[in-house]
Amino acid sequence: MTIDPYIILGAAIVGFLVGMTGAGGGALMTPMLILLFGIKPSTAISSDLVAAVLMRPLGAGVHLRQAP
Amino acid sequence: MNLRLVRWLVLGSVPLAFLGAAGLPRCLSAQPDGAPVPLAGAAALGALAFGHVQFGVTASLAIGSVPGVFVGSLLSSTAPDRYVRPVITFVVAASG
Numbered sequence: 234m235t236i237d238p239y240i241i242l243g244a245a246i247v248g249f250l251v252g253m254t255g256a257g258g259g260a261l262m263t264p265m266l267i268l269l270f271g272i273k274p275s276t277a278i279s280s281d282l283v284a285a286v287l288m289r290p291l292g293a294g295v296h297l298r299q300a301p
Numbered sequence: 302m303n304l305r306l307v308r309w310l311v312l313g314s315v316p317l318a319f320l321g322a323a324g325l326p327r328c329l330s331a332q333p334d335g336a337p338v339p340l341a342g343a344a345a346l347g348a349l350a351f352g353h354v355q356f357g358v359t360a361s362l363a364i365g366s367v368p369g370v371f372v373g374s375l376l377s378s379t380a381p382d383r384y385v386r387p388v389i390t391f392v393v394a395a396s397g
Contacts, residue, residue, distance in 0.1 A: 245369040252371065253374070256389070287366075
């Protein structure tokens with residue numbers, strides 16, 4: 234129930250890469266949570282999925298606005 | 302938006318990474334951002350119902366990744382290809 238500033242920083246880096254390339258959401262985020270922050274795999278998978286629903290439409294929206 | 306392209310990406314988004322590394326990233330790299338959203342939505346519903354969602358972890362991820370995605374997609378749709386391509390190569394190498 235605590236908000237971890239290091240997870241925020243890591244998520245910002247992964248989010249930047251996802252927005253830049255469109256690839257690597259779960260493939261980078263979940264291993265980061267498990268290997269770097271020692272979060273239980275089941276928790277990491279569930280939390281990553283819920284966060285992806287929030288961030289991916291935003292990235293798609295930005296790209297749609299910029300599309301020719 | 303080319304609907305057939307989106308459908309193709311949902312079926313096979315892995316080869317896309319190689320396309321991006323090989324040299325046609327711009328028009329394609331926006332598509333995989335949007336294509337798996339219904340898929341992720343269904344998976345997130347399942348995780349919320351049966352999984353182990355922890356509010357603190359999810360909130361931290363959302364707070365960090367939302368501005369990150371915003372800046373990243375803004376940059377990738379304006380920056381020249383030669384800056385985007387090395388990043389795509391890194392992501393493919395790191396996640397593959």
